[in-house]
Amino acid sequence: MELDADIPPRQGQRCAGGPAGLNPSERPPPMAPTKTRAVVLKVLPYRESSYILHLFTESHGMVHGVARGMRTARGQRFLERGFLTELLLYVKAHRDLHTLGSIQVLQFWPATRAALVRSAVRDVAFELVLASIRVTDPHPELFAFFEDLLGDIETRPERAVYPFVLWRFYLQYAAMMGFGLDLERCVQCGTDTAGRVAYVNTTRGGVECDRCARTRAPSNRIEPDTGRLLAGKTGMEGARGRLSGEDAQRITGLLAGHCRYHFDIRAESKALEFLAGVVGE
Numbered sequence: 436m437e438l439d440a441d442i443p444p445r446q447g448q449r450c451a452g453g454p455a456g457l458n459p460s461e462r463p464p465p466m467a468p469t470k471t472r473a474v475v476l477k478v479l480p481y482r483e484s485s486y487i488l489h490l491f492t493e494s495h496g497m498v499h500g501v502a503r504g505m506r507t508a509r510g511q512r513f514l515e516r517g518f519l520t521e522l523l524l525y526v527k528a529h530r531d532l533h534t535l536g537s538i539q540v541l542q543f544w545p546a547t548r549a550a551l552v553r554s555a556v557r558d559v560a561f562e563l564v565l566a567s568i569r570v571t572d573p574h575p576e577l578f579a580f581f582e583d584l585l586g587d588i589e590t591r592p593e594r595a596v597y598p599f600v601l602w603r604f605y606l607q608y609a610a611m612m613g614f615g616l617d618l619e620r621c622v623q624c625g626t627d628t629a630g631r632v633a634y635v636n637t638t639r640g641g642v643e644c645d646r647c648a649r650t651r652a653p654s655n656r657i658e659p660d661t662g663r664l665l666a667g668k669t670g671m672e673g674a675r676g677r678l679s680g681e682d683a684q685r686i687t688g689l690l691a692g693h694c695r696y697h698f699d700i701r702a703e704s705k706a707l708e709f710l711a712g713v714v715g716e
Contacts, residue, residue: 468523468536469494474581475518476561486514488535489565492524493578497568500524500535517557517585518543544589553588555710556601560584560608562706563691567612567698577611597714598683602665605690614697616640616690618657618666623647629666633657635689637696654685661686684711 477489485503492498505513514520519542525534547553564581587600609615621628622641633642634655642657643649660677663669665686691707694700 468525471495471522471524472541472578473498473520473522473524474578474585475514475516475520476565478514478516487532488514490520490535491564491568491578491581493575494573495524495526496570496572496574496577498524498526498533498571499531500533502535502538505538514538514540515543515548516561517547517554519582519585542585544585547585547589550593551713552593552597552710555706555713556596557585557588558706559601559691559704559710560604562704563605563608563694563698563700566700566702567694580607580611597710598678598687599664601687602690603667605694606665609694609697612698614640614694616642616693618642618662621647628662629668630659630663632659633662635693637689637693640693640697655689657686657689680714684714687711 471492471494473490473492475488476491479487479489481487481501484505485501486505488500488502490498490500502514518540520538520540522538523536525536527533547557584600584604588596591600606616616635617640618633619627619629620641621633621644622636622639623643624647626644626646628642628644632645634645634648634651635641635657636643636655642662645651648655657665660669661682687707691704695704
């Protein structure tokens, strides 16, 4: 379905805050629209009939834009968080809020919308993305990663979506952003920790072996089977039955804590608190 969200700026229209008194011939022409795919990360009502959308786009990375005239008189939504779209993006220089038009929904992930655990895992991921990406730069590999993540949340068995799809999101996203968690060698002595008990050292971005661990707190402990799973040495199949709900939440907290520390996120995760309540029921 196609939703006409806006019209392009008029030729020669001066941007607010731009230099005053320029002749029309001296004013920079508006940028041509870019057709791009985008993941909807957040939707905010704007005025009577519009939305402000927080998007991760294939062409420009993180973008905030206005989609006008998309809310009905009854307040029904045409766009929701998590939708994969294709749209026209009118980028305005030196602006934080851009113009969106001709929005077409490519995928709305019906199973995710209908399942509380699936949508909660998606929201945890999106909350982290919104808090950690602060600049607008093209990153097509990251866009492809988000698209694959949404596909996994939609199609994997629910017992795999939480916790394993979420765990792999934390690990892969942190690595793509330059803060990978090294699970295979002790950060103190370099000993191979594969197949051994290890303890997460968040500040060092890795794990410590049993001999080097300054604190052997149970909350930081990674059992050998879990370590192999996190490192991608074993598959998800059958792993959920060997993992208690308490351990699943503990490991989730460790990985979330690693990301929050290295992305310098101070606020607690409301989405993660909600997910913990859902899976703990």
